[in-house]
Amino acid sequence: MRKLRLFHTYGTLIELRQDMSFFRLHEEPLIAGVQPAVFVFVMTALVYETQRAMNPKIADYADALYFTLATLTTTKFGDITLEDKFGELLSVFIMVCGVTLFYALRRRCFACARYAFPAQAAG
Numbered sequence: 001m002r003k004l005r006l007f008h009t010y011g012t013l014i015e016l017r018q019d020m021s022f023f024r025l026h027e028e029p030l031i032a033g034v035q036p037a038v039f040v041f042v043m044t045a046l047v048y049e050t051q052r053a054m055n056p057k058i059a060d061y062a063d064a065l066y067f068t069l070a071t072l073t074t075t076k077f078g079d080i081t082l083e084d085k086f087g088e089l090l091s092v093f094i095m096v097c098g099v100t101l102f103y104a105l106r107r108r109c110f111a112c113a114r115y116a117f118p119a120q121a122a123g
């Protein structure tokens with residue numbers, strides 16, 4: 001059933017392109033902003049749900065969000081760590097996805113040369 005929901009998402013994109021001129025003009029940066037936001041939301045929820053019972057440093061969603069963003073940006077401050085093997089693998093997954101997301105976002109911006117990094121894209 002979840003795979004069928006993907007078709008609904010594509011249908012929604014088609015409807016947005018047809019009905020909203022703002023979306024048609026700004027589709028690339030809107031999608032480029034939504035994808036990392038959804039990833040952060042899902043990873044934060046995963047960190048919170050898997051670690052709240054065993055890790056006293058993750059007391060609420062804000063702690064999980066802090067950990068996820070610190071790990072995603074690979075700054076990893078070290079004041080919150082995931083202690084079991086699943087947590088360590090989850091941290092690695094978040095870091096790899098973070099690097100990939102930022103690379104893909106930058107590459108997309110260079111390709112379109114209209115949204116970000118205009119001086120670098122032009123030169």
